[in-house]
Amino acid sequence: MESSDPKELIVTWHYRVCRIQFAHYDAATHFERLNLLLGVPVIVLSAAVGTTIFATLTRSPSPRTQIYVGLLSVTAAVLASLQTFLRFSERAEKHRACGAKYAGLKTELEMIRAFPREPLEMQKFLESFGAKWAALHGESPTIPERIYARATSRVESIKGELALVTTGIPKT
Numbered sequence: 001m002e003s004s005d006p007k008e009l010i011v012t013w014h015y016r017v018c019r020i021q022f023a024h025y026d027a028a029t030h031f032e033r034l035n036l037l038l039g040v041p042v043i044v045l046s047a048a049v050g051t052t053i054f055a056t057l058t059r060s061p062s063p064r065t066q067i068y069v070g071l072l073s074v075t076a077a078v079l080a081s082l083q084t085f086l087r088f089s090e091r092a093e094k095h096r097a098c099g100a101k102y103a104g105l106k107t108e109l110e111m112i113r114a115f116p117r118e119p120l121e122m123q124k125f126l127e128s129f130g131a132k133w134a135a136l137h138g139e140s141p142t143i144p145e146r147i148y149a150r151a152t153s154r155v156e157s158i159k160g161e162l163a164l165v166t167t168g169i170p171k172t
Helices: 008-055 063-086 088-112 119-139 147-155 159-163
Strands: none
Touching: 008 088, 008 119, 008 147, 008 159, 063 088, 088 119, 088 147, 147 159
């Protein structure tokens, strides 16, 4: 259950937003790596097939060469199809964009921590912030569980540093 004290609530939300931001950036990196893992072999295999076919234009290749080139061609096509189907590049970009939006939310929380407001103004801020966060959560792609757990560990390891981001909030 979240605290009824606005300062404590802001600190809690700051940790949570930071964790989600880290997780989205980590997911973006993860999906970029997967994209490269499929994309580079597609390029290499396609180049090898094209070069081999070009080199055998003047002479008839052996059956073994034909089989190898055929296997390389099929492998390149399968990897390219997987790359298209799994959309790792698109998923990486979506996570990066969400990470940037969460960074914006985190900045808002850091500003409110640095410059506290009167209770009524604070309540309006918290309500508005909660609505923005909910909307962003609704449009965000799912973060793989393993990546989210790693981000949670990272935030826990720097929790003291996060508490010192602004003055006025003691280190917990």
